[in-house]
Amino acid sequence: MMIPMVKPIDYDEIKKTFAPILEEIPNLLHKLKFCLKSELSQFDHNFSRTYTEQQHIREIMQFVQKKWKLDIAYLLLVHNQLFFNQLKDLLPNISNNILSQRLKELKKENLIIRSEIGDIPPIRISYQLTSFGQNFILLLIPSFLFYLVMKN
Secondary structure, three states: OOOOOOOOOOHHHHHHHHHHHHHHHHHHHHHHHHHHHHHHHOOOOOHHHHHHHHHHHHHHHHHHHOOOHHHHHHHHHHHOOEEHHHHHHHOOOOOHHHHHHHHHHHHHOOOEEEEEEOOOOOOEEEEEEOHHHHHHHHHHHHHHHHHHHHHO
């Protein structure tokens, strides 16, 4: 199976296309912050809830910061299904060990599905995002676009 090459990102094109959305993001963040404050003020100061929310935020940040996880998830989003060697070809700087480890972590987090194809050796293993994984990555993309556009 031939894997298409991804063309380089044209930041000017992104800026033009997403300009109205990017201009609205600060307002949306302000409104979201206000909504969260009002929601939290309706509860008694439940410190265990706040601690749990902080744990979830830490988990998301650890996912985002862990090298190669986003790369793998994004490739699976773009290509729908890939085999180990295809992932390795698309990520030439990753070692087999690290790729295998990250795939296991993504599976444990219910972000990807590991499927065995074939009954007799050699059995091929394919990977694809779960619906939760697709939604999670799709929710992260606007944040990264915003970061990339504002950075450049």
